[in-house]
Amino acid sequence: xxxxxxxxxxxxxxxxxxxxxxxxxxxxxxxxxxxxxxxxxxxxxxxxxxxxxxxxxxxxxxxxxxxxxxxxxxxxxxxxxxxxxxxxxxxxxxxxxxxxxxxxxxxxxxxxxxxxxxxxxxxxxxxxxxxxxxxxxxxxxxxxxxxxxxxxxxxxxxxxxxxxxxxxxxxxxxxxxxxx
Numbered sequence: 001x002x003x004x005x006x007x008x009x010x011x012x013x014x015x016x017x018x019x020x021x022x023x024x025x026x027x028x029x030x031x032x033x034x035x036x037x038x039x040x041x042x043x044x045x046x047x048x049x050x051x052x053x054x055x056x057x058x059x060x061x062x063x064x065x066x067x068x069x070x071x072x073x074x075x076x077x078x079x080x081x082x083x084x085x086x087x088x089x090x091x092x093x094x095x096x097x098x099x100x101x102x103x104x105x106x107x108x109x110x111x112x113x114x115x116x117x118x119x120x121x122x123x124x125x126x127x128x129x130x131x132x133x134x135x136x137x138x139x140x141x142x143x144x145x146x147x148x149x150x151x152x153x154x155x156x157x158x159x160x161x162x163x164x165x166x167x168x169x170x171x172x173x174x175x176x177x178x179x180x
Contacts, residue, residue, distance in 0.1 A: 014049055015098070021051045021059040023090045024102055026068055026079060030087035031103045034110055035076035044105045050098060112164070119167045121160045123153075130156040136167045143171055 015021050025041060038060055045051040051059070060077065063069040068083035079087070091099060120135040129151040136143040150156050163170060 015051045018059055021055050022063055024094055025059055026083040026087035027091050028102050028106045029079035030084050032106045032110055035072055035078040038077055040109050044102055048101050048105055115164055121163055123156045132156050132159045134163045136171055
């Protein structure tokens with residue numbers, strides 16, 4: 001289960017200049033070379049204490065308005081040629097630690113999104129607890145389908161999170177255990 005985060009907290013060291021935040025957003029999208037949801041971009045900035053929610057939202061809207069970013073048909077945000085130019089020319093104006101932290105978090109978030117799209121976890125309430133159904137695919141074929149009983153919702157959520165952290169490792173562990 002993910003911890004909740006106060007997206008409006010003010011922390012020393014956050015970027016407060018909207019121009020810097022815009023550059024960082026372009027840098028993130030340029031670096032991962034993949035569209036992202038507005039929510040994920042804001043999550044990266046806020047959870048890593050790089051910007052606050054309102055500044056990040058304003059920066060994204062401004063970048064869309066000035067055509068540095070564009071919204072796809074499915075609502076994802078992608079970088080345009082203008083945004084790529086800004087990111088590559090102005091990236092050195094941001095501290096290296098900020099760039100590295102933001103890019104690492106973006107890559108992690110995209111990997112998690114891919115994992116969640118290729119795998120499925122359902123939690124069902126039963127009389128005395130919960131069933132957690134974990135299904136792993138390789139994108140098209142089902143690799144395994146595992147149903148576990150746990151006694152409470154907290155355990156069910158923990159199983160779900162741990163499964164989605166690394167379903168391939170769980171698969172290898174099960175296969176290795178069965179083949180010994």
